[in-house]
Amino acid sequence: MKLPILETINLGHRFANGRWGLKHIDLRIDEGQFVVIAGANGSGKTTLLRHFNGLLLPTSGRVLVDGIEVSKDLLRARKIVQMVFQDTESQIVGETVRDEVAFGPENLGLPRDKIKALVDKTLEQTGLKSLSDTSPHLLSGGEKRRLTIAGVLAMKPRVVVLDEPFSNLDYPGVKMVLEQLLCLHRRKMTIVLCTHELEKVVAYAQRLVVLSKGEIVADGQPDKVIGSVERYGIHPPCSLKCKGCLEPWLS
Amino acid sequence: MAELSIFTYRPRPVWIVDCDPRIKLAALAGLSICSLGAGWTALALVTVVTSILWLRLVPSLRVLWNQTKYFIFLLALVVLARGLLTPGQVLLELGPLDLTAEGLAGGGYIAWRLLVIVWWSIILTATTAAAQIRSAVAWFLRPVPLVNEKVVATMIGLLVRFIPVILQQVRETMAAQQARAVAASSNPFRRAFKLILPVVRRVFLSADRLVWAMEARCFTPDRPFYHLDRGPADWLLASGAVVLCAALLLS
Numbered sequence: 001m002k003l004p005i006l007e008t009i010n011l012g013h014r015f016a017n018g019r020w021g022l023k024h025i026d027l028r029i030d031e032g033q034f035v036v037i038a039g040a041n042g043s044g045k046t047t048l049l050r051h052f053n054g055l056l057l058p059t060s061g062r063v064l065v066d067g068i069e070v071s072k073d074l075l076r077a078r079k080i081v082q083m084v085f086q087d088t089e090s091q092i093v094g095e096t097v098r099d100e101v102a103f104g105p106e107n108l109g110l111p112r113d114k115i116k117a118l119v120d121k122t123l124e125q126t127g128l129k130s131l132s133d134t135s136p137h138l139l140s141g142g143e144k145r146r147l148t149i150a151g152v153l154a155m156k157p158r159v160v161v162l163d164e165p166f167s168n169l170d171y172p173g174v175k176m177v178l179e180q181l182l183c184l185h186r187r188k189m190t191i192v193l194c195t196h197e198l199e200k201v202v203a204y205a206q207r208l209v210v211l212s213k214g215e216i217v218a219d220g221q222p223d224k225v226i227g228s229v230e231r232y233g234i235h236p237p238c239s240l241k242c243k244g245c246l247e248p249w250l251s
Numbered sequence: 252m253a254e255l256s257i258f259t260y261r262p263r264p265v266w267i268v269d270c271d272p273r274i275k276l277a278a279l280a281g282l283s284i285c286s287l288g289a290g291w292t293a294l295a296l297v298t299v300v301t302s303i304l305w306l307r308l309v310p311s312l313r314v315l316w317n318q319t320k321y322f323i324f325l326l327a328l329v330v331l332a333r334g335l336l337t338p339g340q341v342l343l344e345l346g347p348l349d350l351t352a353e354g355l356a357g358g359g360y361i362a363w364r365l366l367v368i369v370w371w372s373i374i375l376t377a378t379t380a381a382a383q384i385r386s387a388v389a390w391f392l393r394p395v396p397l398v399n400e401k402v403v404a405t406m407i408g409l410l411v412r413f414i415p416v417i418l419q420q421v422r423e424t425m426a427a428q429q430a431r432a433v434a435a436s437s438n439p440f441r442r443a444f445k446l447i448l449p450v451v452r453r454v455f456l457s458a459d460r461l462v463w464a465m466e467a468r469c470f471t472p473d474r475p476f477y478h479l480d481r482g483p484a485d486w487l488l489a490s491g492a493v494v495l496c497a498a499l500l501l502s
């Protein structure tokens with residue numbers, strides 16, 4: 001059997017103040033899957049995602065990326081797993097759009113002309129080409145989100161982990177990000193997305209994991225799991241209530 | 252971030268933006284040192300030249316005033332303190348202290364010099380990307396033994412990048428406090444104290460997030476340096492700086 005690209009074994013995380021943020025998390029995510037992790041505010045979504053690229057390390061249990069423990073080789077884990085933060089403002093480190101996208105590849109030590117080609121291609125792909133010399137702080141919310149995604153894609157990761165990628169976006173913004181994700185998914189990238197608004201993505205996902213109070217309370221095919229989400233403080237998609245099935249959000 | 256400070260780098264249509272950062276740094280250092288013993292006429296000449304550069308950088312004098320008014324207030328305090336503490340021809344008696352002409356002149360001279368140096372530093376940070384400053388610093392430090400120029404350069408680059416963040420935090424915290432009528436308290440020390448704690452807290456938090464953002468994209472101090480090369484604008488800047496330095500030294 002093929003190794004899962006992401007795996008957590010009995011993962012537990014306790015914060016410095018003694019509070020447990022995660023308890024007994026067992027997850028196996030295969031390469032190429034589109035997984036949605038849902039949970040109410042404070043259920044531990046962000047905490048869980050941060051374990052996948054070693055921004056947090058387990059208090060108990062283990063986290064494996066492509067078969068190797070994250071804590072044994074942080075750099076390797078971060079090359080494979082890239083993360084789009086919940087708060088775009090705090091993810092942007094570059095002074096111009098172009099710098100921001102180049103930041104990751106520069107850290108990987110690629111040659112200069114290769115970085116340039118990679119950055120150009122990524123800017124093109126995310127529709128940010130015309131903004132390359134703008135200061136990121138002058139971009140709109142949707143453009144900033146696209147920029148953080150571009151910064152992550154330029155790293156050529158195998159897994160992209162997104163924390164609430166639709167928050168603060170208007171309809172065209174959501175549409176653009178969602179289309180980008182679907183395109184990545186078609187190209188066999190593994191996508192793990194956290195959200196409390198299932199409406200927009202759940203119809204595209206192959207798997208839905210529900211977190212509540214730091215524990216996994218449901219895990220399976222979206223149409224099987226979706227019926228139980230309301231009890232964990234997540235609003236079920238309207239299409240489920242009206243038509244009894246999950247409808248794609250993009251029409 | 253709605254309003255960007257003039258201190259922040261962004262590509263601007265001014266020739267000095269394209270200059271080699273090493274020459275800019277050297278010019279700043281040279282001018283600052285040479286202005287230490289300069290006479291009034293040379294200082295006036297330098298001020299005129301600097302103001303011309305300034306007018307190209309700032310959209311309007313009001314913006315300039317708004318963003319530097321606290322600093323100018325500080326300088327006014329310097330002048331007043333010198334005026335009260337230096338013996339000489341008495342202009343005004345204020346209780347136990349006398350305001351003297353010599354004191355005011357001395358204070359005015361110090362304040363003027365400080366103002367010009369600060370103007371130059373702002374011109375440098377406003378027209379030079381942090382990556383460029385980092386590369387220039389590393390270039391100057393390379394021959395120095397026992398100093399890891401890459402680490403020092405990274406630290407300086409981060410510092411430069413962080414100045415606008417800190418200013419932004421101050422402005423936001425002030426706005427939040429004004430909205431809750433903290434400004435109503437008329438004691439300026441009390442107000443400053445109430446401002447400092449939240450600002451320091453926020454600055455530390457954003458530093459933390461910045462570290463995470465950088466780590467998530469595999470940050471290493473071994474990043475490639477900005478490509479440094481010299482063009483015609485550099486000769487203009489270098490010769491201009493040399494002429495001004497000579498004027499300052501000779502006066």
Ligand SMILES: Nc1ncnc2c1ncn2[C@@H]1O[C@H](COP(=O)(O)OP(=O)(O)OP(=O)(O)O)[C@@H](O)[C@H]1O
Pocket residue numbers: 015016017019020021039040041042043044045046047048086196
């Ligand atoms: N550094 C910390 N110290 C102590 N407790 C923390 C810390 N960070 C998070 N928590 C707590 O852990 C719980 C899970 O937080 P987490 O940020 O993972 O939630 P989330 O599911 O991402 O929520 P949201 O939807 O609001 O983003 C929350 O109750 C939070 O208060």
Ligand SMILES: [Mg+2]
Pocket residue numbers: 045046047086163
């Ligand atoms: Mg969260």
